[in-house]
Amino acid sequence: EILSACNDKVLQVGEWISEALSFAAIQGWVKAPPPVLSRVYQEISNGMLGYNQASKVTIVPFPFPFVQMVSVLLVAFVVGAPVVIAQWTAWDSGRYFMSGSITFFVVLGYWGLNEICAELENPFGDDPNDLPLGDI
Numbered sequence: 001e002i003l004s005a006c007n008d009k010v011l012q013v014g015e016w017i018s019e020a021l022s023f024a025a026i027q028g029w030v031k032a033p034p035p036v037l038s039r040v041y042q043e044i045s046n047g048m049l050g051y052n053q054a055s056k057v058t059i060v061p062f063p064f065p066f067v068q069m070v071s072v073l074l075v076a077f078v079v080g081a082p083v084v085i086a087q088w089t090a091w092d093s094g095r096y097f098m099s100g101s102i103t104f105f106v107v108l109g110y111w112g113l114n115e116i117c118a119e120l121e122n123p124f125g126d127d128p129n130d131l132p133l134g135d136i
Contacts, residue, residue, distance in 0.1 A: 074110060
């Protein structure tokens with residue numbers, strides 16, 4: 001009931017865990033020395049920090065003009081790379097297979113990096129490569 005009414009459920013649960021740990025330590029139910037108990041609080045804090053860092057990824061949008069410029073430059077690379085690689089591999093000497101294969105793998109590598117970046121831009125969702133938020 002309280003959890004469904006709050007805005008930040010993860011923060012609320014983290015507070016409940018810290019409060020329960022403090023209550024158990026005051027009551028004497030936790031028989032741990034203070035440095036160990038302090039470390040437990042520190043790890044709870046590190047977990048909350050990790051959650052907040054991950055939530056920033058979904059909140060802060062990726063700059064749209066940057067994405068468009070990368071797409072335009074990638075298309076220019078796809079057009080220009082065969083010319084440069086053909087010149088580099090001495091196309092006139094009959095090395096057609098080598099020129100074609102090097103061009104294919106270089107362009108495929110850059111295009112693959114762009115697709116990986118697009119997936120990393122929004123790691124949470126329903127796509128097959130997204131993080132399973134329901135399980136976390």
